[in-house]
Amino acid sequence: MRTRIVVIGGGPAGARLARRLPVTLVGEEPHAPYNRVLLADVLAGRYGPEVITLPGIREPARLGVRAVRIDRAARTVECADGSLVGYDRLVLATGSNPVLPPLRGLPGGALPRGVHSFRTLDDCLALRAAVRPGVRAVVVGGGLLGVSASRALAALGADVVLAQQGERLMERQLDAPASALLREHVESLGAEVHTECRVSGLRQRDGAVTAVELADGFVLDAQVVVLACGVRPRVALAREAGLAVATGIVVDDELRTSDPYVHAVGDCAEHRGRVYGLAGPALEQADALAEVLEREARGAGAAEAEAPGTEAPEAAAPGAGIPAPSAGPASPSASPSPPAYTGTRALTRLTLAGPRPLDLAAFGEVTARPGDDTVQLTDATRNAYRKVVVRGDRLVGGVLLNDLAAVGALARAWEGDEALPEAPLLHLLTHDGGSRHER
Known part of the structure; x- marks a missing residue:
């Protein structure tokens, strides 16, 4: 019996899961899932809306349908059109809402025209x-x-x-x-x-x-x-369902909420006290969760194979055919699986067109603390700027404008949190990020 996976939210994280796994995707927006990172290019007229549509998902989605209530006991999702969607595993990918500042003349509800x-x-x-x-x-x-x-x-x-x-x-x-x-x-x-x-x-x-x-x-x-x-995680659905919520929906390293049958990924999720609000971490979380659910499905298949000849009941209870999620530490004889998701080191990229195009990348801590080393290069002719911050033997941050040739090597060194080569720090800002220099 196939596990019924329901995903609420058609943003990047929800769409990524729907491309990797057979799921029922419930999306509030009527549009097919799209790349939000490119919305500014649609606004500027560089792309039409159809260009930013994400690749097709594995199964038909329920688009333009808003989920309004989760019944965790019955494992169903109630939608605004009155329909009920049953699940064995539920994934909340509800994203975030724009922050509306407390301004005079900005009432609650609909925004004024303009x-x-x-x-x-x-x-x-x-x-x-x-x-x-x-x-x-x-x-x-x-x-x-x-x-x-x-x-x-x-x-x-x-x-x-x-x-x-x-x-x-x-x-x-x-x-x-x-x-x-x-x-x-x-x-x-x-x-x-x-x-x-x-x-x-x-x-x-x-x-x-x-x-x-x-x-x-x-x-x-x-x-x-x-x-x-700015944006704020959409957590109302989770909070009303009684799930643990801080700034976002609290999840563990398997992106599991306080209900072991409910997961959360993307802008709405809070992992180890952090809400990312960026596309890169959302996609990494979706990939990690896909591996968790695939591993559970393989475990369920193996369990069924070990019990041949057992007939399925005519009406299976929610969750039948799948193992219960683990609760608590594994026994000493067990071989625990490695954590699915341990966090993301997110790099910010921005490209601006214009008479003088600008391309920038920034990551980590770009302001040095006492005792840190910094390397900073400015090229006024090319309107370029490069800076890295080093703490001990670790790269902790950097920013590059209009000269991003070294960004790949720098990002790998930062993301891997590896000791830097024993070479002059100036080499970090060469085009290979110092990667050719051996210790």
């Missing part, structure tokens, strides 16, 4: 339909998403203002020199950038936004406002 979040394909298409050359657009938030949205809006001919509350753009990923170069690039696209600029409210007329109010009393006229203030 105010957009930037998280889904529908958000992207609605924003693209609202923008035309000369439209005054204010982007609130100077992180990765806000910078990407600003570039896309500028490509459409909008008059863009980017308002960042922090001291610099992408301050979580970049050091001050790299952020300054990024700001210079965004401004070269025609966007106006304001940092240390807190937005306090919105002005409306006849239900449509007309301006953005700043905390210092300054007012920015706006016909379009994009809220790019």
Whole structure:
């Protein structure tokens, strides 16, 4: 008897599982699963929506269907259309919601006309339909998403203002020199950038936004406002089902929640106290979970093979035909399987088109602590910047702009947490990342 695996969520993690395993995918969005990383390119007009569609999944999905309740006792998922979907294993890949800041003039529920979040394909298409050359657009938030949205809006001919509350753009990923170069690039696209600029409210007329109010009393006229203030894990479904939730849905190294028959992956999952909110870790978690479920399926098949001649009952209970998930440590005679997922060291990549294209990569800690060694190279002619931070004999972080030839070797050294070669640190910023130098 085949294990019934139900996946709630059609984002990158859910779609990855659906391509690897026979599952029932329940997706709230009506679109086929797509690559969210490329939404800014769709907004800018570089790609059509069909281009970012992910490869086909193994079995038909239930798209445009919202899951509203999990009955863990009956092992069923109730959907908004009234249907019930039974499961033996449930995977929550519910993703995240955009953070809507507490602004005056931003009521709960529907956003005022002209105010957009930037998280889904529908958000992207609605924003693209609202923008035309000369439209005054204010982007609130100077992180990765806000910078990407600003570039896309500028490509459409909008008059863009980017308002960042922090001291610099992408301050979580970049050091001050790299952020300054990024700001210079965004401004070269025609966007106006304001940092240390807190937005306090919105002005409306006849239900449509007309301006953005700043905390210092300054007012920015706006016909379009994009809220790019980060994301928050979608955990309501899990919390209402009684699962353990902190910032995200708490999972172990097998991506298992507090219910051994329910897993969580992607933006909604919290592993070892960390919520990643990035595509790379979400895909790694999906692959790790696929291996867990495949291993369980092989174990179930072996158990059935050892009991030939046993007839299946006419009506099997939920979970029949599959082994119960392990609870507690294995016995000394057992040979435990290695942990499925131990975490991800995520590297941030961003490519911005324009008169002077910009390509950047950042990873780990880019601000040195006392006692750390740093190597920093700046090439003003090529508008390039490279920096690595070394702690002892370990590479702990780095940032590269417009010269990414060494990024592969650097990323491997950082991700593997390996001792660096005994060579001058300057070699880390050569095109092979110092990999040709032996200890």
